[in-house]
Amino acid sequence: GKGHSHWNYEDLKRWSTDYSDCGGTKQSPIDVDTAQAIFSPDLRPIQLSGYSLPATKQLKLKNNGHTVVLDLPESLALTGGYAQQYRAAQLHLHWGSPSGPGSEHTVNGRRFAAEIHVVHYNTKYDSFTEAMVRPDGLAVLAAFLEVGHGENQYYHEILEHLLEIQEVGQETLVPGFNIAGLLPANLKFYFHYNGSLTTPPCYQTVKWTIFNQTLLLSHHQMSILVSTLRSPDDKLLQNNYRPVQNLHGRRVLASFQ
Numbered sequence: 001g002k003g004h005s006h007w008n009y010e011d012l013k014r015w016s017t018d019y020s021d022c023g024g025t026k027q028s029p030i031d032v033d034t035a036q037a038i039f040s041p042d043l044r045p046i047q048l049s050g051y052s053l054p055a056t057k058q059l060k061l062k063n064n065g066h067t068v069v070l071d072l073p074e075s076l077a078l079t080g081g082y083a084q085q086y087r088a089a090q091l092h093l094h095w096g097s098p099s100g101p102g103s104e105h106t107v108n109g110r111r112f113a114a115e116i117h118v119v120h121y122n123t124k125y126d127s128f129t130e131a132m133v134r135p136d137g138l139a140v141l142a143a144f145l146e147v148g149h150g151e152n153q154y155y156h157e158i159l160e161h162l163l164e165i166q167e168v169g170q171e172t173l174v175p176g177f178n179i180a181g182l183l184p185a186n187l188k189f190y191f192h193y194n195g196s197l198t199t200p201p202c203y204q205t206v207k208w209t210i211f212n213q214t215l216l217l218s219h220h221q222m223s224i225l226v227s228t229l230r231s232p233d234d235k236l237l238q239n240n241y242r243p244v245q246n247l248h249g250r251r252v253l254a255s256f257q
């Protein structure tokens with residue numbers, strides 16, 4: 001959107017001068033110290049509804065200069081796992097470069113190759129823009145991507161279009177597919193904490209869910225992800241992750257032991 005786009009990942013100190021929430025005490029991402037996570041048996045399995053889209057449904061895929069964003073129809077809903085209902089807005093990715101990983105969250109200090117974020121907003125608010133500024137307004141599902149042996153057919157649906165949107169601002173249409181395939185099969189085991197958008201304006205309005213099971217992409221797929229899109233300074237768009245932020249006493253919950 002307007003105004004969001006003049007920041008970059010090089011000069012992070014500027015974020016909190018330009019956007020006050022970026023200097024807050026409930027910022028994301030964080031390092032998940034699994035030994036400190038609190039087992040909470042009341043954390044129910046996450047349930048997705050309406051995530052399987054027909055190929056006739058065209059979805060907009062855009063290079064916004066900071067990541068690749070797939071706009072999602074509001075028909076995708078998050079039901080289990082959260083006390084209220086959330087609807088999907090968009091999904092995007094964070095990645096590194098050929099020389100290093102680029103997930104935003106880390107687990108016991110380990111950074112994964114990449115990370116997907118599926119952004120939802122609370123349906124009790126009339127719009128995403130209104131929900132974005134409310135403490136219970138946003139829910140983001142996060143999962144880590146690693147390099148494995150086989151080709152991932154679901155990520156192929158997005159990665160095969162990156163060449164069409166190499167330049168900042170370019171967008172293309174992607175036929176619908178089962179968006180749930182971009183997330184782990186096991187939605188029971190996850191970490192949960194209250195945090196923020198990891199980009200300006202850094203609003204502290206996100207209930208984060210980080211799945212324990214990771215996704216596997218082929219080596220070739222990961223190299224497409226980290227070496228295709230260009231950034232506003234026309235260099236390759238790489239390492240689009242924010243450093244981990246201080247917990248400031250926040251507790252991370254775990255749905256499993």
Ligand SMILES: NS(=O)(=O)c1c(F)c(F)c(SCCc2ccc(C(=O)O)cc2)c(F)c1NC1CCCCCCC1
Nearest residue numbers: 001004005064066067089092117119196197198199200
């Ligand atoms: N991890 S995250 O969820 O905080 C996140 C990032 F880390 C992100 F880096 C991004 S992309 C940067 C923000 C942005 C810039 C331009 C445009 C546009 O031209 O359409 C749109 C957005 C990005 F879009 C998001 N998610 C957005 C947060 C930005 C404002 C609200 C839009 C939905 C969620």
Ligand SMILES: [Zn+2]
Nearest residue numbers: 092094117198
């Ligand atoms: Zn993100």
